[in-house]
Amino acid sequence: MKYKILLKSVSHTKKIFSCIIFFGFLIINNNALSDDEISLRDVEKYCKVNMYNARSGDVECDIRSLNKVTRRCEVYLNPGSKSGGISCRGSELRKIERRCRFYLFTKKYGVINC
Numbered sequence: 001m002k003y004k005i006l007l008k009s010v011s012h013t014k015k016i017f018s019c020i021i022f023f024g025f026l027i028i029n030n031n032a033l034s035d036d037e038i039s040l041r042d043v044e045k046y047c048k049v050n051m052y053n054a055r056s057g058d059v060e061c062d063i064r065s066l067n068k069v070t071r072r073c074e075v076y077l078n079p080g081s082k083s084g085g086i087s088c089r090g091s092e093l094r095k096i097e098r099r100c101r102f103y104l105f106t107k108k109y110g111v112i113n114c
Helices: 001-029 040-046 064-072 091-099
Strands: 047-051 056-061 075-078 083-088 100-105 109-112
Touching: 040 047, 040 064, 040 091, 040 109, 047 064, 047 075, 047 100, 056 064, 064 075, 064 091, 083 091
Parallel strands: none
Antiparallel strands: 047 056, 047 109, 056 075, 075 083, 083 100, 100 109
């Protein structure tokens, strides 16, 4: 009798543990980046700024998954500064506008920091 209670307790514990693992994976999956979501780290690593006049320029990215950033984002230089902001069309790129800035190394070329 004592062993039956112990076996039921172990079986019950295994079921609870399995449920915890299952729901943990669901939570991790929901928080993971989707294929369409853009990583700020990738923007910083693979994108650069090319100025086409004294106040504004384009963002150019080296990898295909960031084509949306290349097409929809541009930069504007703060007057009297070597840094500026990024302006993007589309709400999915809003985090780039809010968290990233660019810094010029030369008059025409710069990098993005997020």
